[in-house]
Amino acid sequence: MSDGHEVTSVEAAAYTVPTDGPEADGTLSWDATTIVVVTVRTRAGVTGVGHTYGHECLESLISGLLAPRVVGIDVRETGAAWEAMRSAIRNLGRPGLCSMAIAAVDMALWDAKARTLDVSLHRLLGGCRSEVPVYGSGGFTTYSRDDLVAQLAGWVEQGIPRVKMKIGISPEDDLERACAVRKAIGTDTELYVDANGAYDQVTALRLGRQLVEQADVTWFEEPVSSDDLPGLTDLSRDLPLDVTAGEYGYHLEYFQVMAPCVDVLQADITRCAGITEWLRVATATTKPFSGHCAPMAHVHAATVPPHLRHLEYFHDHVRIEQMLFDGVLEPVEGCLIPVETPGNGLVFKEADAERFRVR
Numbered sequence: 001m002s003d004g005h006e007v008t009s010v011e012a013a014a015y016t017v018p019t020d021g022p023e024a025d026g027t028l029s030w031d032a033t034t035i036v037v038v039t040v041r042t043r044a045g046v047t048g049v050g051h052t053y054g055h056e057c058l059e060s061l062i063s064g065l066l067a068p069r070v071v072g073i074d075v076r077e078t079g080a081a082w083e084a085m086r087s088a089i090r091n092l093g094r095p096g097l098c099s100m101a102i103a104a105v106d107m108a109l110w111d112a113k114a115r116t117l118d119v120s121l122h123r124l125l126g127g128c129r130s131e132v133p134v135y136g137s138g139g140f141t142t143y144s145r146d147d148l149v150a151q152l153a154g155w156v157e158q159g160i161p162r163v164k165m166k167i168g169i170s171p172e173d174d175l176e177r178a179c180a181v182r183k184a185i186g187t188d189t190e191l192y193v194d195a196n197g198a199y200d201q202v203t204a205l206r207l208g209r210q211l212v213e214q215a216d217v218t219w220f221e222e223p224v225s226s227d228d229l230p231g232l233t234d235l236s237r238d239l240p241l242d243v244t245a246g247e248y249g250y251h252l253e254y255f256q257v258m259a260p261c262v263d264v265l266q267a268d269i270t271r272c273a274g275i276t277e278w279l280r281v282a283t284a285t286t287k288p289f290s291g292h293c294a295p296m297a298h299v300h301a302a303t304v305p306p307h308l309r310h311l312e313y314f315h316d317h318v319r320i321e322q323m324l325f326d327g328v329l330e331p332v333e334g335c336l337i338p339v340e341t342p343g344n345g346l347v348f349k350e351a352d353a354e355r356f357r358v359r
Helices: 058-070 078-088 097-116 121-125 145-157 171-185 201-215 229-238 252-261 274-283 315-324 350-356
Strands: 007-024 029-042 047-053 132-137 162-166 190-194 217-221 242-245 264-267 289-291 308-314
Touching (some): 007 058, 007 097, 007 315, 029 315, 058 078, 078 097, 078 274, 097 121, 097 274, 132 145, 145 162, 162 171, 171 190, 171 201, 201 217, 229 242, 229 252, 252 264, 264 274, 315 350
Parallel strands (some): 132 162, 132 308, 162 190, 190 217, 217 242, 242 264, 264 289
Antiparallel strands (some): 007 029, 029 047
């Protein structure tokens, strides 16, 4: 008996929010970010919300293909719903947009399940920690040096002891900017860099050593393309810092191949098919683990893996989540502390979001 817990509707809507200034990393530039919000409802009147970041076409993919497979399933059976969605996209392919669409629905289902059971989501998932360390992330290559320094130093002033900047302008400019940041944030804060695959292996090796020696950088994300597994493996061996990658993984098998090639494995819950698959990825390796972007989508699940290092507090997504949801968490002494109210604690502000709705 479902006792009114069967899913009666799955609704999706896309919203494109302009950035607060020109943004770019080492390989891409953008001026807006699209968030796709999913709302699940049950016969008993319980509502759950989930979201992903991607293309507006995810709205029709969710509404047209995934929703009919999920409607009628008991919301407490999140595994059955996930398998039904995975089956639905068989002929479209797992990596990419399909996994992102599944992610948003899966997160909404988990939220509705927790609300149905009247428990906070992190309690339902069986978290092993009460708070999740974060690192401030942004520092786009389009920023002036002064704006770059101000943003990263601002996170440090808020009590976040780890900050990350984008690189990929040129090795000389990257090094100069990193040194300026290091001077501003002092010696007690960890400094990370992210090249987004901008460099070849030889350049990344040379630059990585300089960043360590001159700016005490401890994290080099995607120094080469994440498709260059031999390059990541060699750099992980040869550089005296953490070489990291994994944000473009969409399924468990990808991460099983990636894990041996890096020092810290990253995974994005909004890309790798939601909470259900993200936790499978986390438990499939003992490699240090980090959540990529979308802090409010990750925070409850991030309490679960014992080897989780931290979660990315990414400027664009933090800004959008604060604009479109009530219940968004702010860091306390460098950590996010999940709420004890039922579900994920988020309430979608549909009226506020309407001006960004993609028609």
